[in-house]
Amino acid sequence: MSILPDKSKDWQIQPLNRKGLHLRYSRYFIPTLKEIPAEAEVISHQLMLRAGMIRKLAAGVYSILPLGVRVVRKVEAIIRKEMDKSGAMEVILPSIQPAELWKEAGRWNFYGKELLRISDRNDREFCYAPTAEEAVTDLVRGEVRSYKDLPINLYQIQTKFRDEIRPRFGVMRAREFSMKDAYSFDTDQDGIDHTYIQMKQTYKSIFKQCGLKFKVVEADTGQIGGSSSHEFMVLAESGEDTIAYCDECNFASNIEKVSLDNCEFAYDGNHLPMQEIDTPQLKTIGEVSEFLGVSPQKFFKTLVYKTDDENNKAVVAVCRGDHSINPVKLANAIGVNEVTLANEELIESVTGAPVGFVGPIGLKKVSVYGDYSIKPILNGITGANKKDKHMKNVNSNRDMTHVVWKDIRNPVDGDSCPAIGVGKLSLAKGIEVGHIFKLGAKYSKSMGATFLDKNGKEKPMLMGCYGIGVARTIASAIEQSHDEKGIVWPVSIAPFKVIVILLQPKEELVVTTAEMIYADLIKAGHDPILDDRDQRPGVKFNEADLIGFPVQVIVGKKSVANKKAEIKVRKTGKIQDVPLETITDTIISTLDGLG
């Protein structure tokens, strides 16, 4: 405890920490907000605004303030460390990219309005890159000739732009955002398989070090294409995605990728004659179920969808009354890109009945897809395709011979795990923070990125691509870990790990003590911030909890008189009275204990 307190008002000459940072709250730009901003729907957006980490400049376009930048740099450092360790090499690819490249790969027209298109002063077309497959493939095809130059894996942490139709949730779905994107080039399938596994491990390691609880799930390859894909999902109530996982084995998957078992028809039961019944104004399964006193599990829930094929053909999908259709599974079953729920007009034209009375029986002019799970329903109920009428005693093997049987529903809690088959599935909400793809030869073929193999034969390189949303990782950490007072940071990515709160800035002994603790922590290689503001204690405590410094050291008149100070752990709220002579050690061991 050798550094004397600095009572000067001139912040220029105050002691700096080991990184030369100037970390007094009184001179730091942290514009906190007391009120919950009306613009913010989700908690991470609210808390990032309130903690003074971000501010909106335009729809989906945010400035990141000093406290936010500190978190960004910590996440970036973890990403760089792990990517470098994996053998990947950092590059910086331009954000403004020529249209010709995107046309070459076939994505200029494909990408739609999400691609921000730009004309320069000479009316040449460019775009603000939302991803960099084209640019990196162009770079590598120009330099790599031989199998000897492969494999290589190039990554960058660079600003991207996606002109989202509905930017929302703050930095979670912003238009301008920073993404770590990596692109690997291998000579053969073994190589890309190996690189892919290595990237999966690297990503696990990154998110683990960011202090996140996450699942790695199998994912649809979607518009990027390729043969295999995994998403890294941070588990949080507010997640936009639903995932299914098994607690018995390692299985975890996006719900659209969960294969559910085929079922047997109810051959053995007593098939009663089908019968039309009156259900006046009873449109929902809930209403009819209550009216008839029959469980929703005995209902054939029937929905009409519009496909995106050239004729916008309508299809009908049927699942159990207590289940729901998964549109991605349905689209894959039909062989189209996308299905959307039909409007009333289309429903009536397909079934002849108003919404609420639709059923699969008698629908001959339209394709009807039935989920496997309705096969065992014995003497079930469905809409009669007539206003105010339902059918009872419907049996699928007898009455639905026109139906195509497929796996098209969402999994539910308790479904059998499709992996080893012993466990049961649980569902959870998740936020996608990372996504990895085996692209194969998709881009290398269309753009001519080839190499000569050992036998001098020209072959396309096999690619993978790997993305992490930097700000989204931060937002998801907040979604996962906060309470009614504010953010509860994982220690590894907290903007500052420790705040030293000086309660009475006019009491010399308090100031001296706080300054000494602050200086000692700096000497020990930590990055504390000193709350030296002339503010009421209540304000200081509230803001410390709002911002979520993991360890808070409270230096006040009474404790100091007893040669003590308090250490508060943000996560538990526990406060400990600690003698000044051991306080630095206790702070450090408390931090270590938090991981």
Add this chain to the structure above:
Amino acid sequence: MSILPDKSKDWQIQPLNRKGLHLRYSRYFIPTLKEIPAEAEVISHQLMLRAGMIRKLAAGVYSILPLGVRVVRKVEAIIRKEMDKSGAMEVILPSIQPAELWKEAGRWNFYGKELLRISDRNDREFCYAPTAEEAVTDLVRGEVRSYKDLPINLYQIQTKFRDEIRPRFGVMRAREFSMKDAYSFDTDQDGIDHTYIQMKQTYKSIFKQCGLKFKVVEADTGQIGGSSSHEFMVLAESGEDTIAYCDECNFASNIEKVSLDNCEFAYDGNHLPMQEIDTPQLKTIGEVSEFLGVSPQKFFKTLVYKTDDENNKAVVAVCRGDHSINPVKLANAIGVNEVTLANEELIESVTGAPVGFVGPIGLKKVSVYGDYSIKPILNGITGANKKDKHMKNVNSNRDMTHVVWKDIRNPVDGDSCPAIGVGKLSLAKGIEVGHIFKLGAKYSKSMGATFLDKNGKEKPMLMGCYGIGVARTIASAIEQSHDEKGIVWPVSIAPFKVIVILLQPKEELVVTTAEMIYADLIKAGHDPILDDRDQRPGVKFNEADLIGFPVQVIVGKKSVANKKAEIKVRKTGKIQDVPLETITDTIISTLDGLG
């Protein structure tokens, strides 16, 4: 020397250095070029392409490859360290900014075609920010209310775009480029003066740590505006700018900011009668001077300029035959933003004579500006404003009473220093790598960035802005320090400080020794790269010199047999034979010696 050599071919499991980097040349992406690329005019552009640091994606748009990124990160780290030390705080402002902001500050129309304008999917106007005064002023005006919140200084290292009419010289004048830009906000003149001086010191410290020889020069505030401005000029033959400096005092300045003395007319000489002479087809001062046997110093060189005022008024400027007009000084003298040389048509319409025969005599309908230095010319020569005619015996006090006298010429070697006045000026070529401005209230007034002072009175904040071109700093280091073999890096920003060159990758003892030196350097906290490629020694030596690793450790069969290896210093070319037992220490002390 404990780490055993790794003879595995699997690069994934090779030892990593302390930063976890994977630094074997054989697996590193360094696509060097043997030939000088035709597209590259200047040496830094040639060498950055040849050393595999950059590649062009489009005109003025470059990808930075791994070796280049290493240098970028080192320069950025120096910038961050010094900016943080100064108390500035890092932010990240969006690259895509709404037009409304730029209109508010009055720059949307002013900026012209250099501003890359963009419409989003909803046809809202944006631009790719070339600088961020608007965005940062918008941020600060929204958060800062009181003098207590000031001063603050916010900086970012962020990608900018300027749609240059003629992008050239590689990253030196690119369209997309990374700039460190900082913006300070103070309450009063003392504050901004203090911050400005502090930033000047910070910049000196940054460029010094980057190993650059530079001058801090007074500069014109130009389009950014404000009251004071300095440029940081790296001295290099290839510089686009000329600066004047005094070796007796600290004076250094852009040439347009050098005030040159007023002169006395040649009152005392014998004023001969003015006389028209025949100078058939002799259009240049050189030709007429030779024809008449009279030194160019006796000539009144006369040029016609077009101004950018609303009528594009023409003006005439006169200087000594051996001097040149400085267009910025001339524009300032006239009170316009810009002057450009007139075309033939305008010259003839103003003077009645073709190019080559223009002089100030008799030009009554146009403003004529004479540089002070022509006042002492006795019986001088100038164009007669008639084809194939000049005038001799011209005396300015007698024959140029219609002339406005101003300081409008460029300085020359040997001019008196305007600072203390004892020294003489020298001229040098420089590359602008940094620029600082006192903006004052220019943006805060137009955008309403005000605060309440101690007396509760609303006042505009006083701003400064401060820029460093990151890639340009790197290119200028190369312009300043290279030889016919390649780059000679300042040690502090070299991509790797040491290369260990393993000459015979199939000789076990050579491999073992090189691996041990490599591992020892890593252990000692250095960042070596190991050239483990199966290549001829000549190729390895040439590439090491091309890339410019400051220290090269050469491990070959013969030396190793004698328990020695060679240390070569790139800068001097000197090679030293060093016993293996002390080699790591010698490498480290050699590095230290290089600074």
